[in-house]
Amino acid sequence: MNQNHHIHRNCLRGILILSLILAAIITPAIAGEKYLYGSPDLRVAITGTNEFYPGEEATATIRVENTGLTIIKIVRSEIISRDDRPDTAKMAVVSLAPGDAPLTIKTDPQMIGDITGGESTTASFTIQFDEDARAGTYTIPVSIEYTYLSSAEQHGDDFIRYYYNKKVVHAELQVVVKPDVRILVTDIQTDSINVGTEGYITLTVRNTGSEDARSATLKIDRSGTSPLIPTDGSAFIGDFPAGSTVTRTFKVAVSTNAEPRDYPLSVYAEYKDRNGQMQTSEPRTFGVNTGGKIEFTAISPPAVVSPGQKTVIDVEYKNIGDAQVYRATARISAVDPFTSNDDTAYLGDLAPGETKIARFILNVDSGATEKIYGLDSEIRYRDALDNTQISKTMKVEVEVVPREGSIPPVLIGAILIVVIGAGYWYYRKRQ
Numbered sequence: 001m002n003q004n005h006h007i008h009r010n011c012l013r014g015i016l017i018l019s020l021i022l023a024a025i026i027t028p029a030i031a032g033e034k035y036l037y038g039s040p041d042l043r044v045a046i047t048g049t050n051e052f053y054p055g056e057e058a059t060a061t062i063r064v065e066n067t068g069l070t071i072i073k074i075v076r077s078e079i080i081s082r083d084d085r086p087d088t089a090k091m092a093v094v095s096l097a098p099g100d101a102p103l104t105i106k107t108d109p110q111m112i113g114d115i116t117g118g119e120s121t122t123a124s125f126t127i128q129f130d131e132d133a134r135a136g137t138y139t140i141p142v143s144i145e146y147t148y149l150s151s152a153e154q155h156g157d158d159f160i161r162y163y164y165n166k167k168v169v170h171a172e173l174q175v176v177v178k179p180d181v182r183i184l185v186t187d188i189q190t191d192s193i194n195v196g197t198e199g200y201i202t203l204t205v206r207n208t209g210s211e212d213a214r215s216a217t218l219k220i221d222r223s224g225t226s227p228l229i230p231t232d233g234s235a236f237i238g239d240f241p242a243g244s245t246v247t248r249t250f251k252v253a254v255s256t257n258a259e260p261r262d263y264p265l266s267v268y269a270e271y272k273d274r275n276g277q278m279q280t281s282e283p284r285t286f287g288v289n290t291g292g293k294i295e296f297t298a299i300s301p302p303a304v305v306s307p308g309q310k311t312v313i314d315v316e317y318k319n320i321g322d323a324q325v326y327r328a329t330a331r332i333s334a335v336d337p338f339t340s341n342d343d344t345a346y347l348g349d350l351a352p353g354e355t356k357i358a359r360f361i362l363n364v365d366s367g368a369t370e371k372i373y374g375l376d377s378e379i380r381y382r383d384a385l386d387n388t389q390i391s392k393t394m395k396v397e398v399e400v401v402p403r404e405g406s407i408p409p410v411l412i413g414a415i416l417i418v419v420i421g422a423g424y425w426y427y428r429k430r431q
Contacts, residue, residue, distance in 0.1 A: 202250075337367065
C-alpha cells in the first residue's frame, strides 16, 4: 500500500516537471524594442492673435510642437526596451527675447517639460509694448533648450547605458504693432481754475501715432480721485491725421476741499480707424495748476455806535483770494441789539488784493450793553464763468459806546450816591 502511494507521488512530480519544460519551450521570451533613427524637431508659433497696439500689455501664448519622427524600430527578444525615445525633447525650456521689437518681455524662461515626437505644449509670456512703438511687423527671437537621447549601449541581457546630449534651437516669431492714434499734450492754458469754482482749460494736442483718425472727438476725464472734475469734457475735432495738431477748450470744476497745487486730468480721443471701426486712444495724463480759493476779509477797525441811535457804519472788505470776482454785494446780519433796514451794499468787481468799502445803516437799541459785538457778514459775487457764489461768513466788529454829551451810567450812579449821602447827613443834622 505504502509502496503504491510512493510510486503515485513520483509520477505526479514527473508530470509537473515535464509540463514546465514544455511551457518554456512553447512560450517565447518577452520581446524588447529600440529605435535606430529619430531626433526631436521643434517648431514654434503664436497661438491666437499676433497683432497688438502700442502701450498694450498682452499675454502671448507660444505653442512648441515636436515634429520629430522615429524611422526604424527593431523588436527582438534579446533587446532591452529603452526608457526614452530618441525623438523626445526632454526638460525643454523656452525663452523669448525682444530683439529689435519695441517691447519688453516681462516673463522669465518657461520650463515646458518633455515633448515626445508628434506632440506639442504651450508656454505663456507677458509682453509690454512701448507707448511710442511705431506700427509695423517685428521679429522676436525664440530659443528652446532641451536634452535628448543620442544613443544607448546594451551589455548583455540585463545592462544598458544611455547617452544624452543638450541642444538649443533658435527660431523667430513675428508680431505686428497695429497703427493707432496717440495723444501728446503740447500746451496747456488755464483760465480761472481756482478751488471751489469752475474754469476753462485749453489743450493743444498732437496725434503722434500712425493712424489717420476720422470723426474724432477729444475728451478729458477725471484722473482717479483728483479734485478736478470736467463739466464740459468733450469736443469734436473731425479728421485728425497722424502728425496733426488741434486746440480745444474744456470746462472744469474744482472741488471746494482742494488745495492750490497741480492736479491730474486724462485726455484721449475716440475715432474711426481706417476700417471704419470705432477706437479709443490710450489715455494720457497731464497736470493742471489750480489756484487758491476766492476769499474775503473785513479789514476795517470796529465801527463805533451808541445806544438809541441810527448810525451809518463803513466796513472795508479785501479780496484775499487768487481770482477776480464780479458784481460783488456785501451783506451784514443785524441781530439784537441791532436792527437794520439797509443791510446790503454793492461793491462791484474786486481783483485779488483789492479793497472796497460798504456802508450799512444800523439802529442800536437804547438798552444795548456797551461792548464790542461781532456781526456775521458775507459777500455774494459772480465768478469768471458768471456763476453765483457766496463767500464764507466773516465777522464785522461793532463797538457800542456812550452817546456824546451824555453822562456815563457809572458817573450817574456815583452822583446818586453822593446826593443820597448828603440828604441823609442833612436829615440827621436837623434831627
